[in-house]
Amino acid sequence: MFVMPRVLPSSFFRRSVLAVAPDLLGKFLVRRVGGETLSVMITEVEAYDGPHDKACHASRGKTPRNAVMFGPSGRWYAYFVYGMHWMLNIVTGEKDYPAAVLIRTAGEFTGPAKLTKALRIDRVLNGKPAGKKSGLWIEDRGVKVLPNQMRRTPRIGVAYAGIWAKKHYRFVLSKPKERNT
């Protein structure tokens, strides 16, 4: 059955980050830049949940870098880290509640820095709404992901975050051979 591609609206993101994150698995990240369009299926994400989450940038209050997370949902939060890499997040939840989903892996691009490099994502996207106008958006193409087709694990690279490092806020789509199809 063919399902017309649907661009996810901001209302999709105006929910708990722990609800949005698993719902992004199987969705398509679409990048239109320089006359080219590339779309890749999202297979790994992480949730960063509010001011109390010590792994979340917002846990130390609002700053110039993380300000976008305090704004409306459905906008890109792109930031520079380790002196060379860009990370791509989508803001979730109500305005003034800082939360976002980090998109770690999509299509053939393994790892959040390799993904942003391949899709030419940098500071230009930060704060822009996800949508065709910004050249970067997410589509629902009808792929259904059941709970038994995903794994939950602790987040990567946040060992400093105490009990928050142990929470299973990372969601990974199972490999095709492990999938129920």
Place this chain on the structure above:
DNA sequence: ACGATGATGAAC
């Protein structure tokens, strides 16, 4: 296991 590489935020 570690260095690359520079922005960020907190301390001074």
Place this chain on the structure above:
DNA sequence: TTCATCATCGTA
């Protein structure tokens, strides 16, 4: 103004 840290990756 300095300094430690960092939601990573490639090489060893």
